Amino acid sequence: MIGEIGELAVSQRFLHISFQFDTRSRLEAGIDGIAEVMLEGRPLAQMIAVQVKATQSGTYTGEDDNGFSYLLRPKDLEYWRPSNLPVIIVLYRQSDESFYWKEVPRGPGDSDRRLQFDKQRDVLDRNAVDRLAALTVPKAGFGYYVPPLGGGEHALVNILPIILSNEIYVASSPHTGKKATSILLEGDEPARFDWVINGGSFWSFHDPRNSVCRDIVDVDQVEAVETSYLAFHEDLDEQNKFSFLLRQTLRHQTAKDLNWEKERKLLYFRALEKNIPRRFHYEASQKRTHAEVVNVITSKKEEDKGRIDFVRHHAFAPRFELLDDQWFLVITPTYYFTIDGFTPHSYPQALLAGKKRMDNSASLRGQVILWHRLLSQKQKAADDLFERHTVQEPCLQFETPPQVELETSVPEDVWGEPKKKAEDTSGQERLAV
Structure with missing residues (x-):
């Protein structure tokens, strides 16, 4: 039940930040949905694979006011590493309606199983859209330009x-x-x-x-x-x-x-x-x-x-x-x-x-x-x-x-x-x- 609630909540959160989100079928083995980057309502065919981990309440490992850590399972990491899409994990906690996200590390080895989350930087909200879009830029070659998607802001002059x-x-x-x-x-x-x-x-x-x-x-x-x-x-x-x-x-x-x-x-x-x-x-x-x-x-x-x-x-x-x-x-x-x-x-x-x-x-x-x-x-x-x-x-x-x-x-x-x-x-x- 909490898994279904988490996937629905994360889907709505992506829609709220103007990303398209499609859930996968019940045959999925470790990817709950695909998020597509959009610019002013126009899809850009830039995809991100999303795995949702939901919990009803409680605290994460080592959680304090600044952040916490999360340990990935070796089996999940083995499944995600060869993906041709960037993979992120989204942690949803129902008790405080919190959403945190982190990119899953790629490449061989399991030294990066423990992810460190920053409660200010790693919130899944409108402030994260540029970083999410940047994940879709190929790491080889010259890459591609991804326009800023976060909207305007007030800058204070010192x-x-x-x-x-x-x-x-x-x-x-x-x-x-x-x-x-x-x-x-x-x-x-x-x-x-x-x-x-x-x-x-x-x-x-x-x-x-x-x-x-x-x-x-x-x-x-x-x-x-x-x-x-x-x-x-x-x-x-x-x-x-x-x-x-x-x-x-x-x-x-x-x-x-x-x-x-x-x-x-x-x-x-x-x-x-x-x-x-x-x-x-x-x-x-x-x-x-x-x-x-x-x-x-x-x-x-x-x-x-x-x-x-x-x-x-x-x-x-x-x-x-x-x-x-x-x-x-x-x-x-x-x-x-x-x-x-x-x-x-x-x-x-x-x-x-x-x-x-x-x-x-x-x-x-x-x-x-x-x-x-x-x-x-x-x-x-x-x-x-x-x-x-x-x-x-x-x-x-x-x-x-x-x-x-x-x-x-x-x-x-x-x-x-x-x-x-x-x-x-x-x-x-x-x-x-």
Whole structure:
């Protein structure tokens, strides 16, 4: 009974994703149906053999939130290997109406009997149609072009339009930038560095007369000018100077939450305590969620269980670009590694490469949204009725990252084939978006 229900459910699922599906007769020996790739309702004569394995409830072998494994029977594998069609196995579970699929390996040997399923990547839904169609491309010769079948999608651009304050404060200064920094560090008040000095000219979005910066400028020469006059200057050196001011202001604005890493020029979430994770709660695309922005990774070896291997911090490399009379903050998500949350890791390159291999479009999209929410905290507080009684400093404000409509979706394969879970020591998490 459950076998019949499973075949019917899988047949309907293929029809739902716009594939044709024909079940075979009761004489079948290990192929339950044939799926045909279709493009806008037109059959392409590209066939996939499908075997359905259905269960009413229960869990698969080693199942967790990320995936599970499934062991093929040697007799089934022997039957499928010489097939002139690509063969996939579809696992259907009635209790939660889940559908997962995987291609059956071809060629001699039985080393690939155990299939590893990823609960995000291997779901049988509309996101899988391009990968399914790719199975029909001959592996020998030059192959054939299979058009993308997944429909369009919204792509998030990793740039944030900047809303600049109306005024910028300009003054003359008798000091170089290096000397001014020394004066502020030696003073009694907390130093601040959201300014730039170049050629005896001081620029800042805050009034230096009301801060410790009064010690590094000619106070009687301070004046407010329109930001647009300096922000969109035609001289490239002036644009670079303004870009540096934006970066210094961003660092000052986020100093409570982020540290600056000088060598790679990136901002990363600071740890609040030694060897303690940190979460950041924010509003994602559709709901309130959170991300572990400081991850404490422990050893997976039984003999070293509980030992801390490293600490991974969410980070991004900020870059400011002037495009068509609009300044943008370009966000390049990355990671920073320490041994305890504070001491830099001696060999971060291998850790970074391993983590980058696990990133996909969903996690990168989530990180761009996360950074926008963090950078928008100050402007949100400034709009809060309960916060207006406090004096708010001018700050950079950021609009939401723009979206573009793509005619076809980008398959996850484009992001690179992730390594097997057993080889992942980076503690990969998926961000909810």
